Amino acid sequence: MGLSQVSDQPESGRLLEAAPPQVTRALETLLASGEHELIRVDTDLTDELRYGRRWVIVTERRAIVMSVIGDVVAEASIDELAFTRADALVGGGELTIERKSAPTIRVTYSSTEAVKFSEVARGLEQLRKGEDFLIRATLDRIRCDRCGRLLPEKNSLCPACVRRFATLGRIVSYMAPHRWRAVTLAVASVAMTLAELAPPLVTRRLIDDVMAPVAEPIPPVDERLVLLGSLVMMLAGVRLFSWTAELVHGWTNTWLSARITADIRAQLYRRLEMLSLQFYDKRSTGSLISRVSRDSGTLQEFLIDGLPYVIINALMMVGILGLMLHISWKVTLLILIPVPLMGVWSWLFWKRMRRLFHKYQQGWSKLSTRLNESLNGIRVVKAFAQEQREIETFDRANEDLADVSVRTAMNWNVLWATMSVISGSGMLIIWYFGGREVLGDELTLGDLLALYSYMWMVYGPLEWFSEVNTWMTRAFAGAERIFEVIDTPPEAYDDPKARKIPRxxxxxxxxxxxxxxxxxxxxxxxxxxxxxxxxxxxxxxxxxxxxxxxxxxxxxxxxxxxxxxxxxxxxxxxxxxxxxxxxIGIVPQDPVLFSGSIADNICYGRPDASLSQIMDAARAANAHQFILAKGDGYDTRIGERGVGLSGGERQRIAIARAILHNPRVLILDEATSSVDVETEKQIQESLGRLVKGRTTFAIAxxxxxxxxxxxxxxxxxxxxxxxxxxxxxxxxxxxxxxxxxxxxxxxxxxxxxx
Ligand SMILES: Nc1ncnc2c1ncn2[C@@H]1O[C@H](COP(=O)(O)OP(=O)(O)OP(=O)(O)O)[C@@H](O)[C@H]1O
Ligand SMILES: [Mg+2]
Structure with a gap:
């Protein structure tokens, strides 16, 4: 097996992370034939020897510590190992590889990598003792398998390796149910393009046939007046046509993209509801919320603005070039001289801007994470009187963001102005060479003006074309993040083989x-x-x-x-x-209530319950009294996550909710931990009646x-x-x-x- 082809293979019991090419190359020369990598992981900390990030490689014969540039920092053969262990230190940990007769090898890492290194230690111990080598942890992917770049979040997709066409195809497939609108959209796009192309042709005739006639002999003024009238009418017709096309295009497009993103969002949410808790354990809720809100927003933006822009302009470019070549191929070729230059410049331009945009995005996400955390935890902040510190931390993040914004804007101005200079050179070319043609009677004045208008139609989109790429990448990366969730297998709710047990x-x-x-x-x-x-x-x-x-x-x-x-x-x-x-009815350890009325919360599992049933459940949970004491009784609104109720009150509502659910198996996880002994006794009594005839698991x-x-x-x-x-x-x-x-x-x- 070629080393470079080895990737994450947790199922085959190995632990291999994608390594930079220097490390891979160094390993290729270092390892003997028949020697296989069992573990290849990197640390995220630099050590005091300043070797930079380290790689730890384990084969059947030895353990190697390597620098990122492929130098061997330390090496130990399995035979000379005394023991290996991974210890937790403050904020991180240390892998200690002790040898029988040589100095101990130590590798430090941050706490996010602790699981990984405990596996490394286990693996090395297995090898030392001659046991079967078996790694059981699945690695969190922090780097892209394909390009080795750091991923924006753990286990996410690499934005640089987005499969554009596959993703585009998938987005387009959402159009299938609305195909007639899609066809309308396409027709409107073509109509708009045609409408854009026509006016320069009409003005050309206005000049060449009406104002500065080229025909010999010059037609009489009356005749030209009639022509003037009809040409202006024609322009008006074109305007009207293009206006209609734009309207239809705008409507259909807005409708379609709103529809498609709503469809995708609905599918995404449906899937999120059906996913297992295991899925949620691995991801932050924030990142999932951003998939529903931000990623789908970016996608919609791209569908409304980006995609039509690309299609219309690509169509137009073809049409314009054809027309220009038809009018004068010589001048057209001259005008196109700056185009490659613009291409190169805009490539460089966007490469630089992309980096800045990326920094800008990071700045934002840092700021909003801070904001989110400190506002959510405002009670803790106040309790410890740490407002000032929070303000300072926020200020720092805020200043950083401002810096990046300024830098982005500055660069943008410079780069953009330069672009205008390059495209401006096209104007010089057209006046000089086009003017010569006109003087030499090779070209009419109308031709020149038509070419002039067309030139700007070509240059305009060209300046933006390479940005479309970035735009597309961003939108598609968002789309892929959405599809990733949609494609995760849900809990087996509709397994056809599952046994029905109604009671x-x-x-x-x-x-x-x-x-x-x-x-x-x-x-x-x-x-x-x-x-x-x-x-x-x-x-x-x-x-x-x-x-x-x-x-x-x-x-x-x-x-x-x-x-x-x-x-x-x-x-x-x-x-x-x-x-x-x-x-199964469960009163969880930390009951979650939803915003709404108390009654709504009690009947969450049985929305059709009557008020008297709700009250019975509340009485059994010893909640009836305190609910009545609230201003609006059972209609009292409670805030997000049950704000406005005491811990014990919240627990009793959760108990009432479980009771009303009338389950066959009841689970009480510290259900009465927050109420006083007296109240608990009362709840116990009613629970005592309730647990009769049903299996109960109680934790306390x-x-x-x-x-x-x-x-x-x-x-x-x-x-x-x-x-x-x-x-x-x-x-x-x-x-x-x-x-x-x-x-x-x-x-x-x-x-x-x-
Ligand atoms: N979602 C999770 N992901 C990873 N580890 C978890 C998760 N939930 C619990 N654990 C870990 O599993 C172990 C058992 O947790 P569990 O919640 O079952 O304890 P418990 O007996 O209910 O404790 P307590 O009395 O404090 O509620 C703990 O070490 C905990 O850190
Ligand atoms: Mg517990």
Whole structure:
């Protein structure tokens, strides 16, 4: 296998990042035949030796640390390794490769690369111990596989490698349902082009036949007056025609592009709603929102302005050149002399401008990220009295942006003015050489003026043509980002093979479940649990042990890595997702409310519920009283994310929401953590009635909350340590007893009796 052809192949158990050519070349000469790269990754930090970014390469025989220009900085053969490990430091980490008899090799990296280097350490340890080499992490792609450039965001697409024609084809395919409008648009475009081409021809006749007649003998004035009238009428006709064409063009175009982007946006949003949580874990919400808003906006702009511009001008260029050559091929060729110069200049021009625009964009995105974060976190900022610091940080970003704007504008002016000088030279050529032709009677005055008008029609678009490329790239990059989401496989909502289970009995069985958000770091190991229908299970364990993760798996928010979960004896991967989720009610740890009325929020899962049903649910959740105490009762509006309610009030509304949903499996994840003991007791009572007949998973740190549970499951280190009733577990005197003791001690210290 040629080294340069190796790319990211996580599935084959390797960890290979696209390297710059110097590194690839150096490796080609360095590696012996039969020696393969198993790992090739780079660090994002420079070290104190100033070698710049480093590359770490691991083969079956050795580990190599290489500089970006391909110099070997350090090398260790697998045989001489003592051990390898990756340690977390502040803001980053260090890979330590200790050797038996030579100095230790250290490579530092930032925290974003920590996962990657922990895999490197693991891989090296596997090789040292002679185990099977297996890398389990998938790499975040930060560089383009094809060109090696840094990507604008992790796992995104490379703007430089956008597949333009494929993307264009795909955009155009959205026109298919509106094909008659598209045809109208095309006809209008051609009509507009023709209308642009006609006036210089008419003025040519105005001069040559009416004002300064070239025909011998000169026709009488009366005759010429008639001709003048009809030619002016003709001009008026052309204007009218072009006006109509423009109107039709404008309408159709606006309609079509608005329609197409709306279609794309709708499809995008539909897909975003259907994507798995795994997809969301990897991406920032901000970048997804920008795909719906900004990328689709750029695309629309391009469809309205850019694409018609290109098409019309390309058509026009052909027509004009034909006409010019027909009038005088000699002068036409002379006029075209500056064209290549303009081409070269505008290429250079845009290359420079693109860089500046890119910086400008980055400036903007930095500024808006800052803004977004500090405004969202304004409570924290105020609580720590850090307003001044936030202002300073913002000012810095703002100043940077202003600098780049000024630089962009300056460059723009200079470059643009130069362009005008070059195109102005065409004017000199036409007057001088065209004038000579006229004097030599080779050309009429009308011909010259027609050529003159046409010249500007050619030059104008030429100045912009190379920019269209940038424009197109930007719009298409946006379109590809959109298509990337659209093409991501959604959750299996409409799997035709899925089993329909209209009523779940509630038997839940975990068999050998292993799961990790990051495949290389399992959170849950080999969980086995058999839950009877109607049983109430309390999940207990330290923070971060995997309680929420366990219930996430029951909802099939994530699929298990090994083993399986069965409900009523059917693997949940085979149950129709809708049936599954419809029958599970969850009160999440951090309940999310939507802006709207309290009643709307309670009946979110059952929009058809009557007000009395809503009130019953609220009573059961002990929320009725406080809701009535609000100004508008159940119609009280709450703000975004439930602003305007206390934490405990929010929790009770979430409980009411789950109760109204009337699920067969109820999940309470710290459902009453934010309410006082008294209120909790009341909720417990009503929940006690509610959990009858349905399988319940309850998670709580306050262990007294789980007294009603039939069985408690104690998790530790991602494994089930103990299972049994409250009393049984106290008797065993293990983990649970320890937890209870700790809580009682704390309670005594602060003088609370539970
Ligand atoms: N979306 C996620 N992506 C990556 N890691 C995650 C994600 N959610 C949780 N984790 C990690 O998985 C582990 C278990 O998290 P989980 O939320 O299940 O803990 P928990 O037992 O519910 O803790 P707590 O009592 O604090 O709610 C933690 O180490 C956490 O950092
Ligand atoms: Mg949790």
């Amino acid at each position: 779940i009995e509630g038997a839940v069985r975990f068999s050998g479940v292993t799961f990790g958000y990051d495949k290389s770091k399992p959170v849950l190991h080999d969980i086995n649990l058999d839950v009877q229908p109607g049983e109430m299970i309390g999940l207990v364990g330290k923070s971060g042990v995997g309680k929420t993760t366990t219930v996430n798996l029951v909802c099939r928010f994530y699929d298990v890595d090994h083993g399986g979960i069965e409900i009523d004896g059917v693997d949940i991967r085979d149950i129709r997702l809708e049936d599954l989720r419809r029958q 740190h306050r262990l007294s909350t789980l007294r009603n549970a039939d069985r408690l499951v104690v998790l530790s280190n991602g494994r089930v340590m103990e299972v049994g009733s409250h009393e049984e577990l106290l008797e065993v005197d293990g983990h649970f007893a320890e937890l209870v003791r700790l809580q009682q001690e704390v309670a005594q210290i602060i003088g609370v009796s539970e």
